[in-house]
């Protein structure tokens with residue numbers, strides 16, 4: 145969901161019942177449209193810091209007809225609350241492992257923000273020991289109950305949790321590389337915001353690809369490809385790059401022990417899920433950056449621009465021309481990203 149679309153959904157009064165979604169169909173608010181496809185979205189970890197605002201944003205998305213909110217605790221309250229919003233989707237809450245199957249069955253898109261967040265002084269990799277097991281068990285259930293769903297992985301460390309998910313799906317015989325996504329949209333959201341501030345351009349017009357992975361130096365914003373062009377000096381580009389790479393840490397430190405980015409992540413997660421739904425519905429030219437199985441570099445997973453379609457990934461787009469600074473950043477990130485990917489693969493296969 146792009147910023148303008150989100151604003152328009154939030155601001156619109158209940159008097160304006162019909163709004164065009166694309167040239168091919170429209171949705172009436174408050175009840176299902178006859179022409180928009182039925183789409184079920186499940187959020188796993190829905191009672192958490194990201195899960196709750198993400199549930200709200202997915203409830204505002206007119207492409208969703210059923211919204212399943214799953215967590216190990218707290219979902220009845222979140223689901224009851226969100227379900228009172230007079231938008232299209234029917235909301236159901238599911239709590240505890242014995243309800244996970246029901247939550248997943250029939251899902252077109254599964255979004256996973258389940259797991260522990262960082263505290264100051266921690267790296268994302270420090271979350272591995274707890275979150276790897278959570279992701280593994282959730283993906284085992286996805287393979288069983290909704291093997292065709294597009295999986296949007298938010299849980300950190302994304303550089304390892306995506307490879308874990310791939311291995312779990314391979315073991316279950318359900319792996320389709322077109323359907324597994326590490327959500328790196330928050331890096332793009334940050335890069336756009338920081339660039340607009342420095343370049344003094346309208347943030348709504350800004351585009352910046354962010355490639356690599358989702359941790360520290362593996363996050364590589366390509367400001368040489370940013371639009372509108374601003375010809376910023378090298379030191380500004382370096383500072384913008386560093387700030388984008390450290391954006392998560394900036395929030396973790398500001399929250400001082402009370403978790404990591406939740407609101408901006410929910411926004412980013414909602415944008416990415418909306419892009420997946422648009423792709424599934426056949427909307428043309430839907431492109432977002434995501435950490436996917438890739439041949440763009442020698443690494444088996446890599447974030448780059450991806451064209452989304454009816455089956456998930458339609459095309460993994462290349463990097464385009466890089467500045468010398470970006471080329472150096474690309475080479476520098478590879479060893480760390482490679483070892484995070486291998487750590488995930490090893491974990492999934494040993495246990």
Ligand SMILES: NC(=O)c1ccc[n+]([C@@H]2O[C@H](COP(=O)([O-])OP(=O)(O)OC[C@H]3O[C@@H](n4cnc5c(N)ncnc54)[C@H](O)[C@@H]3O)[C@@H](O)[C@H]2O)c1
Pocket residue numbers: 188189190191192193194195214215216217257258259260261262271275278282297298299300301302327328329330331358403404405406409
């Ligand atoms: N990809 C990104 O850009 C990005 C951005 C921000 C945060 N994150 C990550 O997202 C994750 C969640 O962050 P948060 O701030 O929402 O944390 P949180 O602790 O507020 O919420 C996590 C939720 O997951 C639930 N949970 C734990 N185990 C579960 C299981 N087995 N099944 C279902 N739910 C389970 C918890 O009950 C909790 O409600 C963290 O790993 C964090 O690092 C990723």
Ligand SMILES: O=C(O)C[C@H](O)C(=O)O
Pocket residue numbers: 261262268300330391392393395396404405
């Ligand atoms: O920084 C974190 O730990 C959370 C997330 O990955 C982020 O980028 O905000």
